[in-house]
Structure formats: C-alpha cells, structure tokens
Amino acid sequence: MSARPIATTRSAAGMPTGRLAVWWVIASEIVIFGGLLGSYVMFRLSHDSFASDAANTNMYIGAFNTWVLLTSSLFAVLGHKAAEEGNGPKAARMLWLTVGGGAVFLLVKTYEWYEKIHHGHTLSSSTFFSFYYTAAGLHALHVIAGMIIMLFVANTARKNLELHRVELIGIYWHFVDVVWIFLFPLLYIAK
Amino acid sequence: MGNQAQHAVSHDEHAHAGEHSHHGNYVKIYLILLVLLVISILGPEIGIRWVTLITAFGIAVVKAYMVAKNFMHITFAPRYVAYLVGTCLIFMLLFFAGTAPDVMKFSGTNWQKPAWEAAHAEAAHGGGAAAHGESAHH
Amino acid sequence: MATAPVTHHDAHGHGHHEESWFVHYFWSTDHKMIAKQYMFTGMAMALIGGFFAYCFRMQIAFPGIDVPGFGVVSPNEYNHLITNHGAIMIFWVAMPVLIAAFGNYLIPLMIGCDDMVFPKLNRLSYQIFLLSIVVLIASFFVPGGGFAGAWTMYPPLSAKPEYGLTPLGASLFVTAVALEFVAFLMGGINFVTTAMNSRAPGMRMYDIPMVVWMIVIASILFMASVGPLVAGAVMLLFDQNLGTAFFNPDKGGDPVLWQHLFWFFGHPEVYVVLLPTVGIVAEIITVFARKKLFAYRTVLYTAFGTGVLSFMVWAHHQFIAGIDPRMANIFTITTLLISIPIAEMMFVYIATLYGGAITLTTPMLWALSFIATFLVGGVTGIFLGASGADIYLHDTYFVLAHFHYTFFPIAIIGTFAGLSYWFPKMFGRMMNETLGKIHFWGTIIPFNCIFIPLFVLGAAGEHRRIFDYTNFSELARPELRQLDQFATISLLVMLGFQVLFLFNLFYSLFWGPKAEKNPWKANTLEWTADSPPPHGNWPELPRVYRGPYEYSVPGRDQDYWPQNAQN
Numbered sequence: 001m002s003a004r005p006i007a008t009t010r011s012a013a014g015m016p017t018g019r020l021a022v023w024w025v026i027a028s029e030i031v032i033f034g035g036l037l038g039s040y041v042m043f044r045l046s047h048d049s050f051a052s053d054a055a056n057t058n059m060y061i062g063a064f065n066t067w068v069l070l071t072s073s074l075f076a077v078l079g080h081k082a083a084e085e086g087n088g089p090k091a092a093r094m095l096w097l098t099v100g101g102g103a104v105f106l107l108v109k110t111y112e113w114y115e116k117i118h119h120g121h122t123l124s125s126s127t128f129f130s131f132y133y134t135a136a137g138l139h140a141l142h143v144i145a146g147m148i149i150m151l152f153v154a155n156t157a158r159k160n161l162e163l164h165r166v167e168l169i170g171i172y173w174h175f176v177d178v179v180w181i182f183l184f185p186l187l188y189i190a191k
Numbered sequence: 192m193g194n195q196a197q198h199a200v201s202h203d204e205h206a207h208a209g210e211h212s213h214h215g216n217y218v219k220i221y222l223i224l225l226v227l228l229v230i231s232i233l234g235p236e237i238g239i240r241w242v243t244l245i246t247a248f249g250i251a252v253v254k255a256y257m258v259a260k261n262f263m264h265i266t267f268a269p270r271y272v273a274y275l276v277g278t279c280l281i282f283m284l285l286f287f288a289g290t291a292p293d294v295m296k297f298s299g300t301n302w303q304k305p306a307w308e309a310a311h312a313e314a315a316h317g318g319g320a321a322a323h324g325e326s327a328h329h
Numbered sequence: 330m331a332t333a334p335v336t337h338h339d340a341h342g343h344g345h346h347e348e349s350w351f352v353h354y355f356w357s358t359d360h361k362m363i364a365k366q367y368m369f370t371g372m373a374m375a376l377i378g379g380f381f382a383y384c385f386r387m388q389i390a391f392p393g394i395d396v397p398g399f400g401v402v403s404p405n406e407y408n409h410l411i412t413n414h415g416a417i418m419i420f421w422v423a424m425p426v427l428i429a430a431f432g433n434y435l436i437p438l439m440i441g442c443d444d445m446v447f448p449k450l451n452r453l454s455y456q457i458f459l460l461s462i463v464v465l466i467a468s469f470f471v472p473g474g475g476f477a478g479a480w481t482m483y484p485p486l487s488a489k490p491e492y493g494l495t496p497l498g499a500s501l502f503v504t505a506v507a508l509e510f511v512a513f514l515m516g517g518i519n520f521v522t523t524a525m526n527s528r529a530p531g532m533r534m535y536d537i538p539m540v541v542w543m544i545v546i547a548s549i550l551f552m553a554s555v556g557p558l559v560a561g562a563v564m565l566l567f568d569q570n571l572g573t574a575f576f577n578p579d580k581g582g583d584p585v586l587w588q589h590l591f592w593f594f595g596h597p598e599v600y601v602v603l604l605p606t607v608g609i610v611a612e613i614i615t616v617f618a619r620k621k622l623f624a625y626r627t628v629l630y631t632a633f634g635t636g637v638l639s640f641m642v643w644a645h646h647q648f649i650a651g652i653d654p655r656m657a658n659i660f661t662i663t664t665l666l667i668s669i670p671i672a673e674m675m676f677v678y679i680a681t682l683y684g685g686a687i688t689l690t691t692p693m694l695w696a697l698s699f700i701a702t703f704l705v706g707g708v709t710g711i712f713l714g715a716s717g718a719d720i721y722l723h724d725t726y727f728v729l730a731h732f733h734y735t736f737f738p739i740a741i742i743g744t745f746a747g748l749s750y751w752f753p754k755m756f757g758r759m760m761n762e763t764l765g766k767i768h769f770w771g772t773i774i775p776f777n778c779i780f781i782p783l784f785v786l787g788a789a790g791e792h793r794r795i796f797d798y799t800n801f802s803e804l805a806r807p808e809l810r811q812l813d814q815f816a817t818i819s820l821l822v823m824l825g826f827q828v829l830f831l832f833n834l835f836y837s838l839f840w841g842p843k844a845e846k847n848p849w850k851a852n853t854l855e856w857t858a859d860s861p862p863p864h865g866n867w868p869e870l871p872r873v874y875r876g877p878y879e880y881s882v883p884g885r886d887q888d889y890w891p892q893n894a895q896n
Binding site for chain 2 (some may be wrong): 013014015019023024026027030031034035037039041042043044046053057060063066069070071074075076077078081095170171174177178181182184185190191
C-alpha cells in the first residue's frame with residue numbers, strides 16, 4: 001500500500017526491526033507454552049492416574065515427528081543461508097521443503113489422534129488426555145500458522161524480494177521445533 | 192551513549208558479515224541432533240527411572256540449546272535477546288514455584304476433593320487398575 | 330516550510346476522495362489516527378462501564394428501586410453488571426486508553442520518528458480490539474444474559490453453566506478477553522520494537538522521556554505475564570464447551586490452578602496500567618513545575634525493579650482461597666516489598682515539585698491529585714498485603730475501596746491528565762481551562778466521598794457482591810445503609826460532572842482556540858511538530874541533543890531547552 005516508514009529502517013537497538021520483533025513474539029510465546037506445560041507438569045507429578053494414561057501414548061510416533069520437525073528446521077536454516085547468499089529461488093525451494101515437513105508432521109499427528117480417539121481416548125476422557133490434545137493442538141496451530149506464512153514468504157523470496165523475511169520465518173519455525181522438543185519427552189517418553 | 196548505539200550497530204553489521212564463518216556446518220549440527228534423538232528414544236529401554244529422566248529431559252535441553260544457538264543464531268544477536276528469553280523462562284519457573292505447592296496437593300487447610308478421591312480410589316482398587324495393566328506401576 | 334508536507338498530504342488525500350473519509354478514520358495506518366481510535370473507543374466503553382456502576386450502586390443503596398434508565402435490577406443482572414463493570418474498566422478502558430492510545434500517540438512523536446515500525450500490524454491490532462468489543466457486547470444479549478461470574482472468571486462458577494447460569498455469555502466473555510489479549514500482544518510488540526529501534530539520532534537511553542519508558546516497560550510486563558492466562562483461557566473455554574476438566578475438582582482438575590493462572594497475569598496487569606500513568610504524571614509535573622525530573626535514572630531503575638517484583642506477588646489475591654500458608658508468608662513479604670519502589674516514585678515526584686515554579690493548570694491539578702489519591706490506595710494496600718489482616722478484610726468493601734483508590738487514579742485521573750495535557754497536540758485546539766478546573770473539582774471531591782465511606786463499611790464487615798443487604802440483618806443497620814446511600818449519591822454527582830467534561834471535549838474539538846506548536850513550553854519532541862502533526866509528523870525528522878527535562882537551566886534566556894535545539 002505504501003512505503004515503509006522511516007521508523008522501520010532504523011536500528012538503534014543493534015538489530016534489524018523484523019528480527020527484533022520476532023524475538024519479542026517468541027518471548028511472549030514462551031510464556032504461553034510455559035503456563036500450559038507448567039500446569040501439565042504439576043498435574044503429571046501429583047496424579048498417579050496420569051502415569052497410567054501416559055502409557056497409552058506411542059513414543060515411536062512422537063519420535064518420528066521429532067525427526068520430521070528437526071529435518072524441516074534444517075531446510076529452514078538452509079533456506080536462510082541461501083537467502084543470505086542472495087539466492088532467492090533456492091531459499092524458496094528450501095522453504096517449500098520446510099512446509100512439506102510441516103505437512104508430514106500434521107498428517108502423522110492426524111493419524112495418531114485418529115488412532116487415539118478410536119481407542120476411546122478423547123479430549124474429555126481424562127485430564128491427561130485433555131492436556132495431551134490441548135498442548136499438541138496449540139503446537140499444531142503454530143505449525144499451521146508457520147506453514148501459511150512460509151508460503152507467502154517463499155512466494156516473494158522466489159522473485160528475490162524481501163529476502164530478510166526468510167530468516168524471520170525461520171527463527172519462528174525453529175522456535176516451534178524447540179517447543180516440540182520439549183513436548184516429546186513430556187508427553188511421549190516420561191511414563 | 193549515542194556513539195555507543197552507533198557503535199553497537201556497526202558491531203552487529205560486522206558480526207553479521209562474518210557470520211558465515213561462524214555458522215559451522217548446518218548438516219553436521221542436524222546429524223548431532225539426530226544422534227541425540229536416538230539416545231532419548233533408547234533411554235527408556237534401560238528401564239531405570241532416573242536414566243530415562245536424564246535422557247529425556249537432559250537431552251531435550253541440550254537439543255533446544257543447539258537449535259537456539261546454531262539455527263536461531265541467538266548468540267549472534269545482541270546479548271539482551273538471550274536475557275529476554277532467559278527472563279521469560281525464569282518467570283515460568285517462578286510461576287511453577289508459586290503454583291505447585293497448591294496444585295500438587297489434594298487437600299488444603301479448608302478444602303478437599305472428596306468426589307475425585309473416591310472415584311480415584313475405586314479405579315485404583317477396582318477393575319480400573321487391571322485394565323491399565325502393568326504400566327500403571329512404573 | 331512547515332506547511333509543505335501538509336499540502337502534499339492533502340493532495341494525496343484528494344486522489345482517492347470517494348474512499349478517503351472511510352480510509353482516513355477507519356482504515357488508517359497512521360499511529361496518531363489509531364491512537365485516537367483507541368482513545369474514543371476506550372472513552373465510549375468508559376461510559377458503558379460507568380452506566381453499569383450507576384445501575385448496581387442504585388440497587389445497593391436503594392434495594393428494589395426502579396433504576397431510571399435501566400429498570401429493576403434482578404439478582405443475576407446485578408452479578409452481570411458488576412462483572413462487566415470490572416472487566417470493561419480494566420480491559421476495555423484502562424488498557425486501550427493508557428497503553429494503546431497514549432502509547433500509539435506518544436512513542437513515535439516523542440522519540441522522533443514518523444510512525445510505528447509496523448503500521449499495518451498496528452491497524453490490525455485495533456481491529457481485533459474492536460472485534461473483542463463486538464463479542465463482549467454481543468454476550469450481553471444472548472440467552473441467559475452476559476457473563477455474571479465476576480471479572481476474575483473463577484471456576485467452577487465460570488466453567489459450569491449450571492452454577493453461572495450464563496452458558497453462552499461465559500464463553501463469549503472469555504473469547505472477548507482472549508481477543509483483547511491478542512490485540513494488545515500485537516500492539517505491545519509494536520511499541521517495544523519501535524521504542525528500541527527507531528529513536529531519533531542522538532537520543533541516548535537516558536534522553537528518552539519517562540512516559541515512553543513507562544509504556545515500554547508496561548508492554549513488556551504485559552507480554553511476559555499474559556501467556557499463562559492465554560493458555561488458561563483456552564483451557565477454560567474447553568472446560569465450558571468440550572467437557573474437559575482442567576478446573577473441575579470432581580474429575581481431578583484444580584480450580585485453584587485457574588486462580589494462579591489468572592493472578593500471575595492479573596497482578597502484573599496492575600503495574601501494566603499503573604506505569605503509563607506514572608509516566609504521564611512525570612511529564613506533566615516537570616513541565617508545570619519548570620524543574621528537571623528528580624533522579625531520572627532512579628525512577629527508571631525503580632520501574633524495572635517494580636516490574637520484576639510484580640511477578641512475585643500474585644498470590645496475595647488468594648490468601649483465603651486455600652493456598653499453602655507457607656506460600657502466603659512468602660507472598661506477604663514480597664507484597665510489602667513492592668510498596669517500597671512505588672513509594673519511592675511518589676517521593677521522587679514530590680521532590681521534583683519541591684522548589685519548583687508551579688502553575689496549577691488543569692493537567693497539573695490532575696497530576697497532583699494522582700499522587701495524593703494513589704498514595705491512599707497504596708497505603709491501604711499494606712493492610713491487605715499482610716495475610717493476617719487480609720483474612721478479615723478479604724471480600725469486604727475495604728478491598729473494593731482500596732483498589733478503586735488505585736485504579737481510579739490510574740485509569741480515570743491518568744486519562745484526564747494525559748488528555749488535557751496533550752489535547753492541543755492531538756487536535757490542534759486548546760481546551761477550556763475554567764470548565765476543566767470545575768470538572769476536576771467536581772470529579773475529585775465526589776470520588777473521595779464515594780470511596781472513603783466504603784473503607785468504613787468494609788472495616789465494619791460489609792461484604793462485597795451482595796445483591797440486597799436487607800436480607801442480612803447485621804449488615805442492614807441504618808448507619809451502614811446511610812453510608813451506602815451517601816456513596817451512591819456521590820457517584821451520581823460525579824457522573825453528572827462528566828457531562829461537563831464531554832461538553833468541554835467536543836466543544837474544544839471543534840470551536841476551541843487554535844493551539845500553537847508548544848503551548849506549555851515543554852521540551853519533548855512532540856511539541857516541535859505542528860499541532861496536530863501531519864502524516865509523517867515532521868518535514869524532516871528531528872535530531873536530539875539533550876535530555877527531556879532541561880527546565881530552568883541557569884544562564885539561559887528561556888526556562889526550557891527543547892531536546893532538538895542545537896544550543
């Protein structure tokens with residue numbers, strides 16, 4: 001619509017405005033997930049029934065999804081590298097691969113939830129499963145949001161425009177990956 | 192201070208220009224992360240509780256640190272970014288410390304959860320325990 | 330020279346004349362227009378919140394009365410009114426006016442840049458905020474009525490429709506609050522990033538005006554504290570609608586968890602709205618005392634210290650909720666500790682006034698009354714922060730009077746102070762001083778007449794949230810009832826004087842005398858722009874040479890020294 005304000009181009013804090021803002025987004029996301037997972041840990045440590053419910057989660061599916069997200073993070077950071085080298089089309093390809101990783105993650109998650117619901121473990125069947133679906137669901141929403149933004153970024157990066165955005169969405173994607181790195185042991189390993 | 196701010200900017204640009212040499216090999220980092228992932232899966236196979244906790248959560252912390260350092264380049268950002276993230280994490284520990292003494296209890300000075308305890312005791316002694324199998328006693 | 334960008338802007342506007350009115354007022358990305366949108370939306374919500382207060386105070390003082398303009402208040406309507414009065418005044422009045430309106434208006438102008446760093450995000454933030462209001466107001470009209478379980482939304486009252494009696498209203502209420510948080514998260518990121526990155530060349534850390542610092546610290550506090558409650562709001566919505574039991578003790582949940590999630594945000598929230606007002610007051614008293622702010626750095630460090638401490642006091646809201654008594658000890662200590670930095674700020678302001686050449690303009694009167702009334706609010710907080718005294722005083726009118734003695738100075742006095750001070754800059758015209766002073770005294774005297782009796786009532790044991798005191802013989806004693814009636818009549822007087830303010834506001838908006846660039850002879854950068862500033866604020870962005878509070882510097886002809894003046 002209009003050109004960026006001069007304000008956006010200044011960097012008195014020693015960092016480009018976009019990157020600074022992404023870090024603030026991440027800071028505010030840390031406390032959202034922190035509140036939810038903190039509550040989960042309190043329940044998990046004090047309720048015996050959580051242990052028996054947790055035995056029903058499938059660690060191998062969780063591990064597979066961890067691998068998928070780690071791989072997509074690698075693509076994201078390779079996209080950042082390509083963008084730094086000024087290679088927009090390559091950066092866009094890497095972002096598409098990242099989106100593909102996110103899609104695989106969501107498909108596996110869908111299968112996993114389908115199987116769980118099929119076995120009678122629904123959102124309301126026990127507090128453990130309430131947390132299981134809420135935490136993973138909130139995380140999945142972040143995956144979906146990241147994928148959508150990434151498609152837009154890839155579309156401009158393909159034309160060698162706004163290449164700094166590749167890094168910004170990458171930082172966000174790595175954060176989503178880090179959240180899953182903690183969700184994996186919390187929900188799948190510790191039984 | 193104005194000069195200092197200018198200084199910080201140029202310093203950052205400098206660091207940015209030199210980033211390539213500092214970044215290391217992303218694929219190598221990725222392979223290390225995969226090895227850590229395999230260890231965290233194998234941990235529970237040993238069957239010792241504290242080993243599982245270390246392989247699960249200790250490795251999660253290491254993995255998160257590696258992603259933050261090598262993929263998110265938190266160490267190349269101005270130092271206040273790390274302080275910011277650290278502060279938020281400390282606030283979450285505070286939240287946990289202030290809340291856990293209440294939430295991790297089943298009764299207090301003036302309150303109880305009789306209905307839940309009754310249902311829970313039934314499940315533990317009745318058919319519920321059998322249905323959950325041996326894993327309930329892990 | 331100064332008119333050049335204005336004509337340019339006008340020419341630009343004529344290009345899309347058909348849509349320009351809508352674009353100008355509703356689709357603008359200009360920080361000044363978004364600030365005005367927040368300001369007027371917040372003030373409109375204040376009218377709703379004030380009307381609700383009028384309705385339930387009438388019911389308290391004269392049980393069963395046919396309240397003019399509302400009708401007879403039923404018990405559930407009473408609960409609905411008090412719930413939404415609290416929520417509206419905090420989430421839809423204090424937050425948008427103090428942080429969003431003043432933050433949007435002042436940050437770019439005071440640090441010398443042309444706009445927020447993310448103008449479109451800024452516009453989106455306001456739109457989501459507006460959507461949250463639509464959802465909130467819609468909740469008043471659904472079957473069962475609006476939410477009536479108190480603004481703190483404690484489960485199980487909020488989680489189970491069979492207790493709260495508002496199945497749909499409760500969910501809409503939680504949704505509205507969550508949307509409002511999203512809007513302010515976006516706004517907060519914008520504010521913090523702008524203030525960090527976009528300062529004018531030459532503006533050092535300690536050259537930033539105090540109000541900008543305070544709004545930035547408040548935004549950071551908001552961002553760092555609201556997360557658990559966002560998660561909690563999702564959990565509560567699931568409890569209401571999807572059959573989960575996060576907060577249901579019968580199925581292994583824990584209602585106290587909600588209280589922790591809520592107050593972990595809710596207490597820092599007090600400082601989120603307090604700090605901007607503290608900053609506004611700092612600007613005003615330095616200008617009208619013609620003195621440098623006493624101990625600038627100390628105030629700044631104190632504000633950061635207050636921010637950190639505010640994360641360690643939240644459970645003092647839950648002393649009688651069955652929390653661990655050992656934790657109550659710890660939270661008593663931290664709560665009493667946090668009064669130190671706040672008291673220190675008040676002393677710093679009094680020290681700033683000491684020996685100054687004080688002019689009692691309307692903004693100055695508001696600023697001084699903030700210090701006086703907030704001190705009362707702070708001192709009465711000491712009683713409540715001590716867990717032993719709190720057991721007696723909890724949920725009485727003493728608590729209510731205490732937090733109105735903090736929130737009224739913060740939200741209402743802060744808004745009037747800031748608006749009357751920056752009105753010439755925002756709208757290019759002066760407000761009427763005489764009407765302003767009459768309105769000031771007509772607000773501040775009835776305010777004290779409302780809430781001083783409530784301290785007495787609370788100490789006498791009168792409980793909050795009671796629909797009809799005639800049902801409780803020990804509370805329906807005539808001497809207590811008369812105090813309640815006195816408070817309600819004072820409220821009517823205070824609300825009546827707000828008509829004078831609205832008249833002054835709208836009359837001055839259109840017919841007030843034109844304001845010059847710097848009517849108060851202040852130093853900060855916004856006064857070097859035109860009144861009102863054009864799109865882009867300055868033809869050429871300013872450069873800064875000194876701190877914001879160089880008043881009455883010896884050896885200079887003028888008693889002020891603008892930040893951008895080279896010598």
